[in-house]
Amino acid sequence: MNLIVLMKRTFDTEEKITISDGRIQEDGAEFIINPYDEYAIEEAIQLRDKHGGEVTVITVGNDDAEKQLRTALAMGADKAVLINSEEDIEEGDQYTTSKILVGYLKDKEADIILAGNVAIDGGSGQVGPRVAEGLGIACVTTITNIEVNGQNVLITRDVEGDQEKISTSLPLLVTCQQGLNEPRYPSLPGIMKAKKKPLEELELDDLDLDEEEAAPKTKTTDRFMPPEKAAGRILKGDTADQVKELAALLRSEAKVI
Amino acid sequence: MPKKIMVLGETRGGQLRNVSFEAIAAGKTAAQSGEVVGVLIGDSVQPLAQEMIRYGADRGIVVEDKNLSHYTSDGFTQAFMAVLDQEQPDGILFGHTALGKDLSPKLAAKLNAGLISDATDISEEDGQIVFTRPIYSGKAFEKVMIDEGLLFATIRPNNIAPLKRDEGRSGDVSSVSASIKDLRTAVEEIVRKSADGVDLAEAKIVIAGGRGVKSKEGFQPLKELAEVLGGAVGASRGACDADYCDYSLQIGQTGKVVTPDLYIACGISGAIQHLAGMSNSKVIVAINKDPDADIFKVADYGIVGDLFEVVPMLTEEFKKVKAGSL
Numbered sequence: 135m136n137l138i139v140l141m142k143r144t145f146d147t148e149e150k151i152t153i154s155d156g157r158i159q160e161d162g163a164e165f166i167i168n169p170y171d172e173y174a175i176e177e178a179i180q181l182r183d184k185h186g187g188e189v190t191v192i193t194v195g196n197d198d199a200e201k202q203l204r205t206a207l208a209m210g211a212d213k214a215v216l217i218n219s220e221e222d223i224e225e226g227d228q229y230t231t232s233k234i235l236v237g238y239l240k241d242k243e244a245d246i247i248l249a250g251n252v253a254i255d256g257g258s259g260q261v262g263p264r265v266a267e268g269l270g271i272a273c274v275t276t277i278t279n280i281e282v283n284g285q286n287v288l289i290t291r292d293v294e295g296d297q298e299k300i301s302t303s304l305p306l307l308v309t310c311q312q313g314l315n316e317p318r319y320p321s322l323p324g325i326m327k328a329k330k331k332p333l334e335e336l337e338l339d340d341l342d343l344d345e346e347e348a349a350p351k352t353k354t355t356d357r358f359m360p361p362e363k364a365a366g367r368i369l370k371g372d373t374a375d376q377v378k379e380l381a382a383l384l385r386s387e388a389k390v391i
Numbered sequence: 392m393p394k395k396i397m398v399l400g401e402t403r404g405g406q407l408r409n410v411s412f413e414a415i416a417a418g419k420t421a422a423q424s425g426e427v428v429g430v431l432i433g434d435s436v437q438p439l440a441q442e443m444i445r446y447g448a449d450r451g452i453v454v455e456d457k458n459l460s461h462y463t464s465d466g467f468t469q470a471f472m473a474v475l476d477q478e479q480p481d482g483i484l485f486g487h488t489a490l491g492k493d494l495s496p497k498l499a500a501k502l503n504a505g506l507i508s509d510a511t512d513i514s515e516e517d518g519q520i521v522f523t524r525p526i527y528s529g530k531a532f533e534k535v536m537i538d539e540g541l542l543f544a545t546i547r548p549n550n551i552a553p554l555k556r557d558e559g560r561s562g563d564v565s566s567v568s569a570s571i572k573d574l575r576t577a578v579e580e581i582v583r584k585s586a587d588g589v590d591l592a593e594a595k596i597v598i599a600g601g602r603g604v605k606s607k608e609g610f611q612p613l614k615e616l617a618e619v620l621g622g623a624v625g626a627s628r629g630a631c632d633a634d635y636c637d638y639s640l641q642i643g644q645t646g647k648v649v650t651p652d653l654y655i656a657c658g659i660s661g662a663i664q665h666l667a668g669m670s671n672s673k674v675i676v677a678i679n680k681d682p683d684a685d686i687f688k689v690a691d692y693g694i695v696g697d698l699f700e701v702v703p704m705l706t707e708e709f710k711k712v713k714a715g716s717l
C-alpha cells in the first residue's frame with residue numbers, strides 16, 4: 135500500500151506564548167510533531183506492517199521541519215519529503231498549504247493519506263478535507279479505527295463522542311483522532327536507521343504550481359493574548375460557609391446561576 | 392454593502408442545535424443589513440425552517456432526500472452545492488461542530504474559497520467583516536478576514552449570543568431539489584455514547600470531574616449537581632484514562648472544547664492540555680484538595696477541600712436557592 139502521512143511541525147503549546155508586533159515569538163520555543171499527526175504516523179506504520187508497502191511523511195514548511203521528519207523516520211516511516219515553501223511564498227493560509235500538498239500529491243497515487251484531526255497551533259482542521267477534495271478522493275474525518283480489506287475499508291469515527299461506523303473504499307484520506315492508537319517512541323536503532331533514510335527536499339518550482347495559485351484567501355490582521363484574568367478568589371472559612379458563599383457569588387457577582 | 396448570507400441549520404434528535412441560532416445572529420452582522428437565509432438539509436426537515444426564521448433568518452431553503460437522513464460529506468456537499476448554484480450568496484456560516492468541521496473545508500476547497508474556522512466573535516470594522524478565533528489551543532487569539540470573494544466561516548458554539556426568538560416572525564420557505572447519488576461513504580451504524588440530556592459542547596454549565604473523582608461511582612455527586620443546575624457532566628483525560636467515564640466526556644486539547652458560562656472543575660489538577668479545552672469559559676470554579684493545584688490559577692473562585700464533601704453540599708445549597716427563586 136502507498137501510505138502517505140501529512141505532518142505539521144507545530145509550536146509546543148505547553149510552552150509560554152508571547153506576541154510582539156502581532157506575531158507569535160518563535161525564538162527559543164520548542165517545536166514538536168503535531169500530536170494528532172503522531173497518531174497518523176503510527177497508524178500508517180501499522181497498516182504497512184500488516185498489508186505491506188511504504189510510508190511517506192510529507193511536510194510543507196522550512197528547513198527547521200527536518201528535525202520532526204527525522205523523528206517520523208525514526209518511528210518507522212520509510213521516506214520523508216519536505217516541501218520548502220519559504221523562498222517562494224511569504225504569506226500562507228490553509229488554502230495555500232492544501233494547494234501545495236495537492237500539487238505534490240496529484241500524481242502520487244496514494245492508497246491512503248493520513249492527516250491529523252487538527253493542528254494544535256493553527257487549529258482549523260481544514261487541511262485534510264481540503265486536500266481530499268483537491269485530489270477528488272473520499273475523506274473520513276476524526277477516525278478512531280480503520281480496517282482495510284482489499285479495496286474495502288471499515289472505519290469507526292468519533293462524532294462528538296458518538297461512534298459512527300462507516301464503510302468506504304480506497305483511495306481515501308482520513309484524519310486521525312485520539313483513541314486511534316498509542317504512538318510509539320522512536321527506538322535507538324530506529325534513530326540510527328533514520329539518519330540513512332531518504333529525505334527529499336522540494337521547492338514550489340518542482341511541483342509546477344505557480345505562487346499565484348496558492349496565494350492565501352484569508353488575512354490575519356492581528357494576534358493578541360486573551361485579557362489577563364484577575365486573580366481568582368480562594369474562599370476561606372469552614373466548608374459549609376464556603377459553599378454558601380460560592381453559591382451566593384455565582385448568583386449575585388458572576389450572575390451565571 | 393448589503394450581502395446575502397447562507398446559514399446551515401444543524402439538527403440533533405430532530406431539533407435545531409443552539410449553534411445554528413448563534414450562526415444566524417452572526418449572519419445578521421455579516422449580512423450588513425442584507426439577507427440571512429436558513430438552509431436545512433435532511434430527509435424531513437421542512438418543519439424546522441420556520442424556527443430558523445423565528446431566530447432571525449429572513450427566509451428558509453430546504454433540501455430533502457432519503458439519502459440525506461444521515462450526514463455524509465458527499466451527500467451534504469451535493470445538497471449544499473445545489474443551494475449555492477441557485478442562490479449565489481456572498482457568504483456562508485456553519486457551526487463549528489463535527490458536521491461543520493467536516494463539511495466546510497470540503498466545500499471551501501470545491502469553491503476555491505478561503506475559510507475561517509472556529510470563530511468566537513464577529514464584528515464590522517471599517518465596513519469589513521472581521522472574525523476573532525482562538526489559536527495555540529486557546530492561549531492566544533487572532534483577527535482574520537477575507538478581503539475578496541466568498542465570506543466563509545464556522546462559529547464555535549456558545550460564544551455569539553443568539554437573537555431573541557420572535558414567535559410572530561415568519562418568512563418564505565422554498566425547496567431546492569438535488570440528486571443525491573454516488574456517495575463514497577456509507578454510514579452503517581451509529582453507536583450513541585454521549586449521555587442523554589444536555590449537549591456537552593453547547594451546555595451553559597459544565598461540571599467536570601478528574602482523577603480526583605476516584606471511581607465510576609464517584610461521578611454520581613457530579614451528576615446530581617449537574618442535574619440541579621441543568622448542566623452537563625464533563626471530564627479530564629485523567630478520569631477517562633482511568634475508566635471512570637466514557638471518552639465522549641473528555642474536555643481538552645484532544646477532547647471537546649467548551650466555553651460554558653460556568654465551569655466547575657472537581658478533582659482536576661489543571662494540566663495545560665485540559666485548560667486548552669475550557670480556559671475560555673466565562674466563570675471557572677475549582678474544587679481541589681491541593682491548594683497548589685494549577686487549576687486555581689485559572690479559576691475565578693476556588694474551594695480547597697474534598698470534592699466528596701463540597702459537591703453534595705453545593706447541590707443541596709443550589710436546591711435551596713432554586714426552590715427559593717421559584
Ligand SMILES: Cc1cc2nc3c(=O)[nH]c(=O)nc-3n(C[C@H](O)[C@H](O)[C@H](O)COP(=O)(O)OP(=O)(O)OC[C@H]3O[C@@H](n4cnc5c(N)ncnc54)[C@H](O)[C@@H]3O)c2cc1C
Pocket residue numbers: 140141142143168170171192193194195219220223224225226227228229230231232234248249250251252253254255256257258259260261262
Ligand atoms: C507559505 C506559507 C506561509 C505561511 N505563513 C504563515 C504565517 O505567516 N503565519 C501563520 O500563522 N501561519 C502561516 N502559515 C501556516 C498556515 O496558516 C496554516 O497554519 C497551515 O496551513 C495549517 O493550518 P492549521 O494550522 O489550521 O492546520 P490544520 O488544518 O488544523 O491541520 C490539520 C492537519 O493537516 C495537516 N497539515 C497541516 N499543515 C500542514 C503542513 N504545513 N504540512 C503538512 N501537513 C499539514 C496535518 O496532518 C494536520 O494535522 C503559512 C503556510 C504556508 C504554506
Ligand SMILES: Cc1cc2nc3c(=O)[nH]c(=O)nc-3n(C[C@H](O)[C@H](O)[C@H](O)COP(=O)(O)OP(=O)(O)OC[C@H]3O[C@@H](n4cnc5c(N)ncnc54)[C@H](O)[C@@H]3O)c2cc1C
Pocket residue numbers: 169600601602603604626627628629630641642643644645646657658659660661662663664665668678679680681684696697698699
Ligand atoms: C498530547 C496530550 C494530549 C492530552 N489531552 C488532554 C485532554 O484533552 N484533556 C485532558 O484533561 N488531559 C489531556 N492530557 C492529559 C493531561 O496532561 C493530564 O494528564 C490530565 O489532564 C490529568 O487529569 P486530572 O487532572 O484528572 O488528573 P491529575 O493530574 O492526577 O489530578 C487529580 C487532581 O485531583 C485532586 N484530588 C484528588 N482527590 C481529591 C478529592 N477527594 N477532592 C478534591 N480534589 C482531589 C488532586 O489534588 C489533583 O489535583 C493530554 C496529554 C497529552 C500528552
